Amino acid sequence: MSPDTTRRIGVVTNILAANDRVAEENRRRFAKAGVCVVNLISSPGAGKTTLLEHTIPALRDLRVGVIVGDIATTRDAERIAVHDVPVVQITTETFGGSCHLEASTIRQALDQIDVDNLDLLFVENVGNLVCPAEFDLGEHAKVALLSVTEGEDKPLKYPLAFQVSSLAIISKVDLVPHLRFDLDLLRSHLDRVNPKLPRVELSVESRQGMDTWLGWLREQVAAARG
Amino acid sequence: MSPDTTRRIGVVTNILAANDRVAEENRRRFAKAGVCVVNLISSPGAGKTTLLEHTIPALRDLRVGVIVGDIATTRDAERIAVHDVPVVQITTETFGGSCHLEASTIRQALDQIDVDNLDLLFVENVGNLVCPAEFDLGEHAKVALLSVTEGEDKPLKYPLAFQVSSLAIISKVDLVPHLRFDLDLLRSHLDRVNPKLPRVELSVESRQGMDTWLGWLREQVAAARG
Numbered sequence: 435m436s437p438d439t440t441r442r443i444g445v446v447t448n449i450l451a452a453n454d455r456v457a458e459e460n461r462r463r464f465a466k467a468g469v470c471v472v473n474l475i476s477s478p479g480a481g482k483t484t485l486l487e488h489t490i491p492a493l494r495d496l497r498v499g500v501i502v503g504d505i506a507t508t509r510d511a512e513r514i515a516v517h518d519v520p521v522v523q524i525t526t527e528t529f530g531g532s533c534h535l536e537a538s539t540i541r542q543a544l545d546q547i548d549v550d551n552l553d554l555l556f557v558e559n560v561g562n563l564v565c566p567a568e569f570d571l572g573e574h575a576k577v578a579l580l581s582v583t584e585g586e587d588k589p590l591k592y593p594l595a596f597q598v599s600s601l602a603i604i605s606k607v608d609l610v611p612h613l614r615f616d617l618d619l620l621r622s623h624l625d626r627v628n629p630k631l632p633r634v635e636l637s638v639e640s641r642q643g644m645d646t647w648l649g650w651l652r653e654q655v656a657a658a659r660g
Numbered sequence: 661m662s663p664d665t666t667r668r669i670g671v672v673t674n675i676l677a678a679n680d681r682v683a684e685e686n687r688r689r690f691a692k693a694g695v696c697v698v699n700l701i702s703s704p705g706a707g708k709t710t711l712l713e714h715t716i717p718a719l720r721d722l723r724v725g726v727i728v729g730d731i732a733t734t735r736d737a738e739r740i741a742v743h744d745v746p747v748v749q750i751t752t753e754t755f756g757g758s759c760h761l762e763a764s765t766i767r768q769a770l771d772q773i774d775v776d777n778l779d780l781l782f783v784e785n786v787g788n789l790v791c792p793a794e795f796d797l798g799e800h801a802k803v804a805l806l807s808v809t810e811g812e813d814k815p816l817k818y819p820l821a822f823q824v825s826s827l828a829i830i831s832k833v834d835l836v837p838h839l840r841f842d843l844d845l846l847r848s849h850l851d852r853v854n855p856k857l858p859r860v861e862l863s864v865e866s867r868q869g870m871d872t873w874l875g876w877l878r879e880q881v882a883a884a885r886g
Contacts, residue, residue, distance in 0.1 A: 477703045478789050478818065479810025505790065507816050531820065533759065533790035561817070562790055563704055564731065564759035583809035583832070584705025590733050591787070592704065594757065606809070612838040 453569055456537035460544070460572025467549040470658035471557065472651070473571055475595055476579035477588075478561030481605040481638070483510045485579065485647075486556060488638045490517045492648055496553040496655060501543045503535040503560045510558060522546045526560060534565035537572055554655050563588070567595040574658055575600035582606050586619040589627045596627045601634065601650060608637040679795055682763035686770070686798025693775040696884035697783065698877070699797055701821055702805035703814075704787030707831040707864070709736045711805065711873075712782060714864045716743045718874055722779040722881060727769045729761040729786045736784060748772045752786060760791035763798055780881050789814070793821040800884055801826035808832050812845040815853045822853045827860065827876060834863040 464471050474482045483502075490498055499520040502511045511523035522543045526532040532539075535557065549555060557573060559566040567576070578599040580588055583606060589596045596602060602624060610617060617635070624633060634650070636643030690697050700708045709728075716724055725746040728737045737749035748769045752758040758765075761783065775781060783799060785792040793802070804825040806814055809832060815822045822828060828850060836843060843861070850859060860876070862869030 477705065477787070477810075478814050479703065479807075504817055506819055507813070509813055509816065531790070531794070533788070560790070561703070562759070562788055564757070564786070564788055565791075568757070581705075581809065583807065583835070584703075587733070587735055588704055590735065591730055593732055609809070609835070609838060612835060 450568065453537045456541055457570040457572040460537055460540055463544065464549065464555075464572060464574070464658075465660075467552070468659050469549045469552045469555050470655045471555045471571070471573040471575075472654065473557040473559060473566075473573040473576045474579060475559045475563065475566040475576055475599070476561065476605075477563045477581075477584060480561075480579040480581040480584065482558050482561070482579055483513055484638055485603070485605065485636075486514055486558065487517065488644065489648065489651070490514070490519055492644070493554065493651065496652075497551060498554045498556070499547050499549070499552045500556045500558060501535075501540065501547065502558045503539070505531055505533070505560060520547050520552075533560055533562045534569050535559050535571060536569050540571045553659075554651065563592040563595050567592070567598050575654055577601045577603060579603045579605050580620075582610050582613060582615050582617070582620070586616055586623055589620070589623040593627045596624060596631060599628075599631065601632050603643075603647065604633060604635045606637060607635045607642060608639045676794065679763045682767055683796040683798040686763055686766055688798075689770065690775065690781075690798060690800070690884075693778070694885050695775045695778045695781050696881045697781045697797070697799040697801075698880065699783040699785060699792075699799040699802045700805060701785045701789065701792040701802055701825070702787065702831075703789045703807075703810060706787075706805040706807040706810065708784050708787070708805055709739055710864055711829070711831065711862075712740055712784065713743065714870065715874065715877070716740070716745055718870070719780065719877070722878075723777060724780045724782070725773050725775070725778045726782045726784060727761075727766065727773065728784045729765070731757055731759070731786060746773050746778075759786055759788045760795050761785050761797060762795050766797045779885075780877065789818040789821050793818070793824050801880060803827045803829060805829045805831050806846075808836055808839060808841050808843070808846070812842055812849060815846070815849040819853045822850060822857060825854075825857065827858050829869075829873065830859060830861045832863060833861045833868060834865045 576599040
């Protein structure tokens with residue numbers, strides 16, 4: 435192991451410890467407000483924003499808000515704001531182009547969104563299956579999205595994302611007939627990495643899995659209300 | 661900006677400066693060997709390994725080697741080794757689960773692959789469109805892959821990857837008829853981020869774009885020989 439690498443591992447440990455302290459503060463803030471916080475993580479293009487566009491209109495009886503993380507652009511926030519819910523966009527360009535959200539960036543976003551008047555707050559993390567899995571934001575649950583176009587091997591290659599999440603969503607399942615893709619093989623890889631992880635096979639096009647996903651969200655909201 | 665964030669930006673700068681020194685050493689090593697080094701970067705599942713599986717058999721007149729980066733598993737290296745070329749797998753789990761390759765990890769890999777007997781060395785980076793764009797490995801060219809299933813907006817959201825690359829490959833174009841996807845819109849987004857970036861629209865299924873890609877590679881190899 436090179437000196438550079440050793441130094442980097444030390445650095446990452448310090449950052450994670452600092453992050454965890456702020457995450458605890460966020461967690462207490464969310465508990466006080468009785469708001470359920472769900473952190474969506476995936477590769478770029480797995481369908482996080484599209485899923486939210488289809489989820490928010492189906493939860494009109496709940497007060498929903500969204501924090502969106504991106505390196506650049508406010509495109510995702512604009513797509514979500516159309517649905518008339520409070521949205522805060524974090525562009526991490528101003529944080530050194532960071533490839534993930536940290537607890538401290540969430541804390542700052544809370545200045546701009548009134549969590550006391552929300553039942554459910556989504557955090558749409560930066561598109562990246564690696565670092566977002568490492569950073570606790572103080573959320574109630576992480577949800578890992580994986581699209582069928584990404585291949586069956588991704589749970590084995592990015593195990594942490596599927597080990598720290600409370601739910602896996604296999605997205606774009608309507609595309610399976612057009613792909614060289616073995617859904618059973620993906621299922622067995624998820625079993626190897628985290629056999630207890632609940633999963634939903636979902637398509638916003640066919641609506642397959644949408645009711646299961648919405649039901650899961652309602653359970654989380656009820657649990658967070660206490 | 662929080663104190664945590666300020667600290668992180670400082671840290672990232674130091675890491676990049678340390679990386680660049682090692683990258684220069686690698687670059688001199690590659691020049692001495694007359695080997696051309698091409699660094700493939702993309703999101704998970706954009707098709708880097710599949711592209712190499714189709715590229716290597718088409719370049720039998722060249723001496724090709726591959727360095728594969730992954731967080732976990734040796735699956736990609738195994739897929740490539742079938743084609744009877746020297747392969748080194750770097751699993752970054754042992755480097756703190758790093759989400760990208762650094763120059764120093766490449767330098768270590770060079771102990772296990774004889775670059776003096778190669779014409780072309782591919783580096784298949786960790787699946788991530790963010791950090792791999794920031795780290796110089798001493799390569800001749802970065803190539804950014806983007807699959808059509810990821811959506812038209814990705815060049816705007818991950819601009820650096822398309823600004824530091826010498827070629828963009830738009831992969832899986834055979835799937836366009838099955839997607840809500842506007843190829844012209846993707847082209848215009850690439851123009852906005854980097855109008856001079858050459859691009860190849862490619863499918864290993866239909867072989868569209870394969871000859872252009874192979875021709876581009878042969879030009880790079882000829883230029884590296886000097």
